Amino acid sequence: MNDTELPLADDAAHEAADSQLDRDDRLKPAFVDAVLAAVEDGDVETAHDLVAPLHPADIADLFELTPEDRRRELAAAIGDLVDADVFAELNDYVREDLIDALDARQVADIASELDTDDAVAIIEDLDADDQREVLRAMEPDDRAAIEEALSYPEESAGRLMQRDLVAVPEHWTVGDVLDYLRGDEELATDFWEIFVVDPAHRPVGTCALSWILRTPRRIAIGDVMKREQTLIPVDMDQEEVALRFQKYALISAAVTDASGRLVGMITVDDVVHIIQEEAGEDTLLLSGAGDGDINEPVVESYKARVRWLVANLFTALVASSIIAAFEGTIQRMVALATLMPIVAGVGGNAGTQTLAVTVRAMATNQLTQSNTARAIWREIRVALLNGGTIAAIIGVGVSVVFANGALGAVIAAAMMTNIVIAGLAGVAVPVALERMRADPAVASSIFVTMTTDSIGFLAFLGLATAAGLTG
Known part of the structure; x- marks a missing residue:
């Protein structure tokens, strides 16, 4: 290496570092403020120049960081930068807001x-009238593909799949396939494997591009393809699709209709979004927080959350009625009022732990009808161990602090009872809801909390009354 190459290498390194710094500064508050300030001042050129280097996903994030009442103004300022790739990355609520500002022809384009x-x-999020107007403005081939996709159930493989794929007959040679890939300008631009089909257009195998490139032209594609493949029925739920991609480490998979014909493909980049959505959805449903999207309209968030708060209010009344039934016992020994929340609170946490594990196991198909009994027994054993440990600690602690061995024994027994019941409820409630064809993530936490609060108060106050504890 000669001496003149070193400064060039250093310059390249500095440019790379500067480029990285620029990327790191994007979408920070100062950058967003600068873009919005330029828009507000009418300096369209500056706003455009600031946003132009951004990746479409970053431009989408910029719109999500922009106040709702200024998004359309920003879209008008940066104009052609708000293209199809940006719309594909936008949050649902933000996208709906921007689409409302466009006419049918623009949405169709x-x-x-x-x-x-x-x-x-x-298009699926548009009103029925707007959908028809947009579809009428599209080219016939595009319109037919969209209408077919919309005919499938929501959150199904039919909605998720792409129609642009590469399929070749089994009798072709590798050379035929290479000539086809190079000569047809209408082919899909992004794909990792080709699908091999029989005369009825049913998939019989797949072939990775790397295999094709490394195989002599004269070899038949049927001799190098992989016949074992994971086929996705067109009506399969997207959550099950994601599980198959995870289980079999798929990059893409063929989608087939009821007759077994190849109608599309699903790629891993789409499944990543589904995994993220489903995981976040289950977490939010457990808390009754609705979509949990900070871009969701206030009224919709209110409607999603208030009904579960009302339900929680009524379940809390059950626990309160149990406390009221033991009012005399509490009056005779005020320490009971101090210790009651501990029994209910720890039981509630134990139930939440089990509930989280159970809902996740159900979502990933780890918990099925064939192993439900074993899962329940496992959680009971875990609860017995947890209950024994916590009961011993709280029993000794209360006995020492209050100088009352009987009170320590009562709270230890109550704690043990509540934690075991919490473990049982944490797995039994979501399983029961699923058997009743209800989403176990939606209401499980309310019923589990009601159970642990009620049992905690009943066990503690009931045992205290039975033991005749007085101040």
Whole structure:
């Protein structure tokens, strides 16, 4: 290496570092404020220049960071930068807000530039009248693909799949496939494998591009393809699709209709979004927080949350009625009022732990009808160990602090009882809800909390009354 190459290498390193710093500064408060200030001042050129280097996903984030009443103004200022790729990355609520500002032709043009699954995600959220207007403005082929996708159930493989794929007959040689890939300008631009089909267009195998590139032209594609493949029925729920991708480490998979014909494919980049959505959805449903999206309109958030708060209010009244039934016992020994929340609180935490594990196991198909009994027995054993440990600690502690061995024994027994019941409820409630075809993530926490509060108060106050504890 000669001496003149070193400064060039250093310059390249500095440029790379500066570029990284620029990327790190994007979307920080100062950057967002600068863009919005330029828009407010009418300096469209500056706003455009600031946003132009951003990746479409970063531009989408910029809109989500922009106050709702200024998003349309920003879209008008940066103009052509708000393209189809940006719309594909936008949050649902933000996207709806921007689409409302566009006419049917503009929405149709954006949808036509996207993969079918991304176009469907935009159009399916429109009102029925707006959908028809947008579809009428699209080219016949694009419209037919969108209408077919919309005919499938929501959150199904049919809505998720792409129609643009590469399929070849089994009798072709590798050379035929290479010539086809290089010569057809209408082919999909992004794919990792090709699908091999029989004369009825049913998939019989797949072949990775790397295999094709490394195989002599004369070899038949049927001799190098992999016949074992994971096929996705068009009506399969997207959560089950995601589980199959995780289980079998898929990059893409063929989607088939009721007759077994190849109608589309699903790629791993779409499944990543589904995994993220489903995981977040289950977490939010456990708390009754609705979509949990900070861009969700206030009224919709209110409607999603208030009904579960009302339900929680009534379940809390059950626990309160139990306390009221032991009013005389509490009056005779005020220490009971001090210790009651401990029994209920620890039991509630134990129930929440079990509930979280159970709902996750159900979501990932680890918990099924075949192993439900074993799962319940496992959680009971865990609860017995936890209950014994916590009961011993609280029993000794209360006996020492209050100088009352009987009170220590009572709270230890109550704590043991409540933690065991909490473990049982944490697994039994979501399983029961699923058997009743209800979403176990939606209401489980309310019923588990009601159970642990009620049993905690009943066990503690009931045992205290039976033991004749007095101040």
